[in-house]
Amino acid sequence: xxxxxxxxxxxxxxxxxxxxxxxxxxxxxxxxxxxxxxxxxxxxxxxxxxxxxxxxxxxxxxxxxxxxxxxxxxxxxxxxxxxxxxxxxxxxxxxxxxxxxxxxxxxxxxxxxxxxxxxxxxxxxxxxxxxxxxxxxxxxxxxxxxxxxxxxxxxxxxxxxxxxxxxxxxxxxxxxxxxxxxxxxxxxxxxxxxxxxxxxxx
Amino acid sequence: xxxxxxxxxxxxxxxxxxxxxxxxxxxxxxxxxxxxxxxxxxxxxxxxxxxxxxxxxxxxxxxxxxxxxxxxxxxxxxxxxxxxxxxxxxxxxxxxxxxxxxxxxxxxxxxxxxxxxxxxxxxxxxxxxxxxxxxxxxxxxxxxxxxxxxxxxxxxxxxxxxxxxxxxxxxxxxxxxxxxxxxxxxxxxxxxxxxxxxxxxx
Numbered sequence: 001x002x003x004x005x006x007x008x009x010x011x012x013x014x015x016x017x018x019x020x021x022x023x024x025x026x027x028x029x030x031x032x033x034x035x036x037x038x039x040x041x042x043x044x045x046x047x048x049x050x051x052x053x054x055x056x057x058x059x060x061x062x063x064x065x066x067x068x069x070x071x072x073x074x075x076x077x078x079x080x081x082x083x084x085x086x087x088x089x090x091x092x093x094x095x096x097x098x099x100x101x102x103x104x105x106x107x108x109x110x111x112x113x114x115x116x117x118x119x120x121x122x123x124x125x126x127x128x129x130x131x132x133x134x135x136x137x138x139x140x141x142x143x144x145x146x147x148x149x150x151x152x153x154x155x156x157x158x159x160x161x162x163x164x165x166x167x168x169x170x171x172x173x174x175x176x177x178x179x180x181x182x183x184x185x186x187x188x189x190x191x192x193x194x195x196x197x198x199x200x201x202x
Numbered sequence: 203x204x205x206x207x208x209x210x211x212x213x214x215x216x217x218x219x220x221x222x223x224x225x226x227x228x229x230x231x232x233x234x235x236x237x238x239x240x241x242x243x244x245x246x247x248x249x250x251x252x253x254x255x256x257x258x259x260x261x262x263x264x265x266x267x268x269x270x271x272x273x274x275x276x277x278x279x280x281x282x283x284x285x286x287x288x289x290x291x292x293x294x295x296x297x298x299x300x301x302x303x304x305x306x307x308x309x310x311x312x313x314x315x316x317x318x319x320x321x322x323x324x325x326x327x328x329x330x331x332x333x334x335x336x337x338x339x340x341x342x343x344x345x346x347x348x349x350x351x352x353x354x355x356x357x358x359x360x361x362x363x364x365x366x367x368x369x370x371x372x373x374x375x376x377x378x379x380x381x382x383x384x385x386x387x388x389x390x391x392x393x394x395x396x397x398x399x400x401x402x403x404x
Contacts (some may be wrong), residue, residue: 033309049377103327104239104328127372132403142217153383153387154274154386157367157391158391159370160366160367160369160371161363161364161366161367161395163366163370164362164367165359165362165363165366167366168362168366181342181355185355185359186359189363189395191398192394192395192397192398192399192401193391193395193398194393194398195394195397195398195401196393196395196398196401197390197394197398197403198395199394199397
């Protein structure tokens with residue numbers, strides 16, 4: 001790699017890290033490329049030699065958040081008995097903890113909208129979809145007779161339901177729940193859903 | 203009532219209705235009091251003789267949305283057998299339909315943030331809380347031995363879980379579901395949760 005390309009790669013990484021710190025502190029609304037350029041000591045316009053646009057910058061930060069979420073869910077998966085209902089409960093509580101510990105970065109995953117007319121690139125969609133594997137695998141172990149299509153629908157439903165509880169619980173709007181209470185509510189509801197889904201077929 | 207007070211009351215109602223139409227079309231982000239003043243044929247500043255501030259205007263629109271949601275959930279409650287699990291499923295599907303049919307007004311309920319340092323007034327909090335009664339009543343019928351505190355927690359969990367499924371399902375982000383599929387997923391998950399919650403105690 002030429003010196004110039006090396007410098008560009010390094011600056012690109014510094015830019016993404018600076019954007020991550022900014023979002024972690026002030027949310028998506030606080031992200032200003034001018035401030036990031038100032039922090040890196042580059043011209044404002046030079047930001048766009050490092051990333052295509054603000055959407056790409058936010059998606060690259062999202063990619064780092066998703067990688068850490070993936071690691072947290074993998075740890076939750078392994079942190080107890082392999083019994084599928086227990087595993088699903090641990091993953092849901094792990095999701096709750098990750099959201100609470102990474103509030104602004106986690107919110108940014110859901111609040112970010114591409115500029116009008118642009119779609120989320122395939123690499124980002126695929127990173128998001130990969131995370132469903134954490135829910136899909138225990139469900140497949142629990143319901144071996146169900147088709148991949150059915151399991152995907154159930155995985156999506158479970159995720160959305162848990163996400164809703166966590167999002168409203170951490171929102172401090174309408175519904176404000178202390179984190180310990182939230183963790184226990186999430187665990188209760190996931191356990192009930194899994195039990196109910198198993199009974200529905202028996 | 204004096205002529206002047208009558209005129210003010212009428213203009214206030216027209217202002218709230220104009221804000222409602224604006225939010226229904228362009229979301230919270232598209233709401234401009236200047237446009238509303240133009241539509242009513244009043245001076246820009248005169249808006250603030252009719253409502254305290256933009257927060258109050260948005261909350262008054264929210265109050266109308268909540269009243270229509272309340273009517274929709276009451277209809278869903280009555281539109282079938284009184285059996286509590288069935289009733290809870292109908293209420294959840296009714297919530298899903300209401301959100302789909304009133305997308306921007308429904309989103310505004312959750313997206314609106316008060317100006318910094320201001321809190322949501324009691325009348326608005328109390329209107330929001332009243333809606334939990336739709337979930338609380340069938341739960342109380344289903345679980346007569348549980349305390350009001352336990353039932354409130356369960357009602358909140360069920361609401362958050364259904365809200366999450368509906369919000370992500372209608373979001374067309376990460377997870378896009380056609381409305382018929384979403385209705386059936388919501389019904390499946392609510393039925394499973396209720397069944398699982400009943401089994402947890404038996």
